[in-house]
Amino acid sequence: MIFTFALPGFVQAFDFVVIANQEVPADSLSKHDIKKIYLGKKKTWENGQPIELVTMVSGDVHESFLNTIVKKTSTQFTYYWKELLFTGRGVEPKSFSNSAGVAEYVAKTKGAIGYVAPDTSPEGVKVLEVQ
Amino acid sequence: MREAGKPVSFFVVIWTLFWALGNVGSVSAQMWKDITIHGFVSQGYMQSTDNNYLMETEDGSFQFNEIGINFTTVYEKLRLGMQIFSRDLGDQGNNEVTIDWAVADYYFNDYAGIRAGKVKLPLGLYNQSRDVDMLRTPIILPGSSYDEGFREIASACYGVDLYGNIDMKIAGDVDYELFYGTNNVESDSLYVRGFMERMNRGSQTAALPLDQSEPDQNIDYLAGAALRWNNILEGLRLGAHMFIFDAGANSEFTDPSSGFTVAKMESEVEDGYATVFSLEYKWMDFTFASEITHIKVETAAKFIPLSPQLPFGPVSRITSSTSLGWYIQMNYRFSDLVKLGVYYSEFYPDDEDKDGEKLIRMGLPDYLAWQKEIVPTVRFDINRNWLVKLETHFVDGAANVYEFNNPEGREDDWILYAAKVTFNF
Numbered sequence: 001m002i003f004t005f006a007l008p009g010f011v012q013a014f015d016f017v018v019i020a021n022q023e024v025p026a027d028s029l030s031k032h033d034i035k036k037i038y039l040g041k042k043k044t045w046e047n048g049q050p051i052e053l054v055t056m057v058s059g060d061v062h063e064s065f066l067n068t069i070v071k072k073t074s075t076q077f078t079y080y081w082k083e084l085l086f087t088g089r090g091v092e093p094k095s096f097s098n099s100a101g102v103a104e105y106v107a108k109t110k111g112a113i114g115y116v117a118p119d120t121s122p123e124g125v126k127v128l129e130v131q
Numbered sequence: 132m133r134e135a136g137k138p139v140s141f142f143v144v145i146w147t148l149f150w151a152l153g154n155v156g157s158v159s160a161q162m163w164k165d166i167t168i169h170g171f172v173s174q175g176y177m178q179s180t181d182n183n184y185l186m187e188t189e190d191g192s193f194q195f196n197e198i199g200i201n202f203t204t205v206y207e208k209l210r211l212g213m214q215i216f217s218r219d220l221g222d223q224g225n226n227e228v229t230i231d232w233a234v235a236d237y238y239f240n241d242y243a244g245i246r247a248g249k250v251k252l253p254l255g256l257y258n259q260s261r262d263v264d265m266l267r268t269p270i271i272l273p274g275s276s277y278d279e280g281f282r283e284i285a286s287a288c289y290g291v292d293l294y295g296n297i298d299m300k301i302a303g304d305v306d307y308e309l310f311y312g313t314n315n316v317e318s319d320s321l322y323v324r325g326f327m328e329r330m331n332r333g334s335q336t337a338a339l340p341l342d343q344s345e346p347d348q349n350i351d352y353l354a355g356a357a358l359r360w361n362n363i364l365e366g367l368r369l370g371a372h373m374f375i376f377d378a379g380a381n382s383e384f385t386d387p388s389s390g391f392t393v394a395k396m397e398s399e400v401e402d403g404y405a406t407v408f409s410l411e412y413k414w415m416d417f418t419f420a421s422e423i424t425h426i427k428v429e430t431a432a433k434f435i436p437l438s439p440q441l442p443f444g445p446v447s448r449i450t451s452s453t454s455l456g457w458y459i460q461m462n463y464r465f466s467d468l469v470k471l472g473v474y475y476s477e478f479y480p481d482d483e484d485k486d487g488e489k490l491i492r493m494g495l496p497d498y499l500a501w502q503k504e505i506v507p508t509v510r511f512d513i514n515r516n517w518l519v520k521l522e523t524h525f526v527d528g529a530a531n532v533y534e535f536n537n538p539e540g541r542e543d544d545w546i547l548y549a550a551k552v553t554f555n556f
Contacts, residue, residue: 002264024441032300036241041304043208050207075467082555083266085169087241087259088212088232089294090368091203092167092505116404 015064016115017051019106019125024113025049030128031069038070040090041082045111054102054114055095065115069130172201173264175551178260181542182532185279188223188547194219195551197262199231208229210236213248218262221281221536223321231262232287235366238344243295248427250292253308253357254285254374255422261286268324268462268472270467270522275478276424276457280325282447285374285405288353290518296492303362311354316378323380326428327551339441342387342396359409370409370422378403386438394441398432401449415463423457425482430516455482478502480530481519498543502530516556522549 020026020033023048029037037053038044044050054063058074066077084090096102099116106112107124116122147516179188186192196219203212216231218224228515234269238244251259255276290312297305306463316322356372363369372540378402384394412419429451436444460474479485479501487497508522526546532541 003213036298036304037295041241041298043238048240073416075464075512079266081264084262085203085215086199086201086263086266087170088201088214088234088246089236089251089259091205091210091212092169 009078014068015118016061016068017118017120017122018115018128018130019103019122021106021108021112022115022124022126022127023110023127025126027126028131029039033115034069034130035071038066038077038093040084045118049111052109052112053093054100054105054109054112055093056093056102056115057097059098061099061115061117074101077121094100140180158453160529166204167200168200168202171198171263171265171553171555173197173551173553174272175264175549177547177549181545182334182526182529183536184532184547185223187536190461192221194221195365195549196226197264198226206480208238210234212236215261220327222319223279232461238295240299241296243293246292247290247366249287249289250310251287252285252310252353252355252374253359254372254405255424256357256368256420257361257372258285258407260373262323264520264551264553265555267463267469268510268520269474270520270526270551271506271508273422273456273460273474273476273506274475274502274504276422276456276529277348278426278454278456278478278514278531280531280533281405282318283320283424284314284350284353284378285377290353301359303360303367306357306359306361309356310356311352313352314346314350316350318348320343320348323348324535325533326430327382339384340387341384344383344385345476346382346396346398348380349378351377351379352544353433364412366413368409368411370407372405372407372409374405374407376387376400376403390449391438393438394399394434394436396432396434398430401429401431402427402429402451403525418462419460420461420462421457423455425450425453425455427453452480453482468511468513470512472508472510474504474506475504476504478530496529496541496543497542499530501528502532503527516554518553520549520551520553522547522551523547 006051025045028102033042037051063074066074068073072076081092083093094105102114102116103120103122103125140467173196176193177188178191183265185190188196199214199216201214213233214231217227217228219226230249232249234246234248234250253259257267257272261272261277288310291309292308292310294308299305327346329463353376357372358398359368359370361368379399380468382396383392385391386393407422407424409422431449434446456478457512458474462470462472464470484500490499491497506522507524508520511519526545528548529541
């Protein structure tokens with residue numbers, strides 16, 4: 001199912017929308033960069049601000065984002081982060097059960113990035129163009 | 132050699148607590164103030180048709196568990212964390228509580244960061260996660276690359292670890308790690324006992340009717356580097372890992388009739404290193420992996436008589452061997468519930484004696500020169516917290532089977548059955 005999310009200036013043909021805290025110094029990101037962020041390999045924004053990635057626990061939006069951008073299944077993604085966590089090399093990203101939870105956390109957290117369902121009306125965040 | 136009740140009580144209490152958590156439904160990470168808490172408990176069982184493998188498996192044994200709980204907090208670019216760990220593997224671990232890792236981790240940018248404290252070592256793709264059952268398909272990692280006898284020296288070190296990631300754009304990215312530190316090895320560990328077993332093999336001092344004390348082991352340093360090139364093709368990972376170490380061991384010989392110390396042995400590793408080259412490819416629900424490992428240990432030992440009654444004077448002896456191990460593994464996830472895996476592994480403790488001719492000349496069976504295994508595993512992920520695994524090892528050879536676990540001798544062809552249940556949150 002392909003949605004078109006229409007905010008002024010943005011057209012994204014994905015089952016998800018990538019959002020970021022309003023102070024994040026980026027308006028667009030490549031798929032490559034988003035993937036590196038969600039694998040914990042890109043850790044800072046251009047201004048040096050630490051990136052805080054936010055995920056959903058499960059669901060179609062979660063699966064679609066991981067398959068399209070991160071190139072992993074939900075199970076693979078979960079165990080990727082568990083491996084970093086249990087070997088002292090990282091900490092699992094914060095996760096929420098729905099888009100509203102993700103959007104609310106991203107809005108109030110400096111450097112945060114997340115993804116939500118296209119029909120969400122997130123407030124206090126910026127929508128990033130995915131290149 | 133299990134010590135009194137305290138460590139076992141710790142295991143039982145934690146297991147009961149985790150069990151209770153599991154019964155109230157799906158359990159996620161716990162938070163206390165800004166500290167994230169995660170944990171796991173694994174309980175296994177092993178039984179073999181012949182040969183006691185790492186413990187008394189011929190009679191079947193439940194002395195096979197791991198438990199860990201970790202605490203992590205993050206402030207900007209600084210992460211502080213530690214994992215408390217306890218395990219039992221026959222005579223090893225005995226559920227004593229240890230620190231598995233404890234790090235202060237600060238990254239400067241994507242290219243460079245530093246971890247200090249007790250850090251897990253990247254010797255092969257799965258060495259850092261070898262104590263965490265849920266992170267892999269097989270219950271027992273291929274002994275060809277993940278020899279239990281080398282775990283004590285190569286699983287972690289007290290020191291520093293420099294790390295980072297280099298973006299290669301369309302050619303993927305490269306993770307690197309450089310580490311330096313030291314470690315403590317228990318005198319009754321598999322590493323030390325296996326080391327002494329090899330040192331004494333074929334030596335004239337081993338023929339003396341003397342009791343040898345558990346060696347006092349010291350490690351001067353451990354150092355190494357790892358490069359992992361990710362996504363050259365989507366899903367493909369190549370790894371090169373190097374590890375060097377400097378260690379020594381001293382022990383004493385006593386006359387069992389008088390109880391007097393009559394000689395001592397001083398040994399030093401002159402040249403100790405390990406290399407692991409790795410390949411992993413994930414495609415759809417398949418994972419393929421293969422690694423090849425060399426471990427070289429060249430040791431100079433001096434036997435110094437302290438009593439004139441011994442039949443010979445000081446003896447110096449240099450032993451050198453390079454082990455070779457490799458495996459190939461394939462896993463396939465049928466569904467969220469079921470995953471199947473199989474690996475084939477070959478291990479040779481002496482790369483120059485693959486057919487055991489040297490051992491025959493020492494009066495030992497040739498099949499101690501190799502261990503070849505086919506290992507199918509089925510893994511059931513019951514839910515996000517619970518998983519169960521069943522595994523069978525069809526084994527030819529006994530190179531990874533220790534003499535001290537099998538004083539009545541070792542067999543050539545044998546089968547090992549393993550089962551394990553893990554809870555994590």
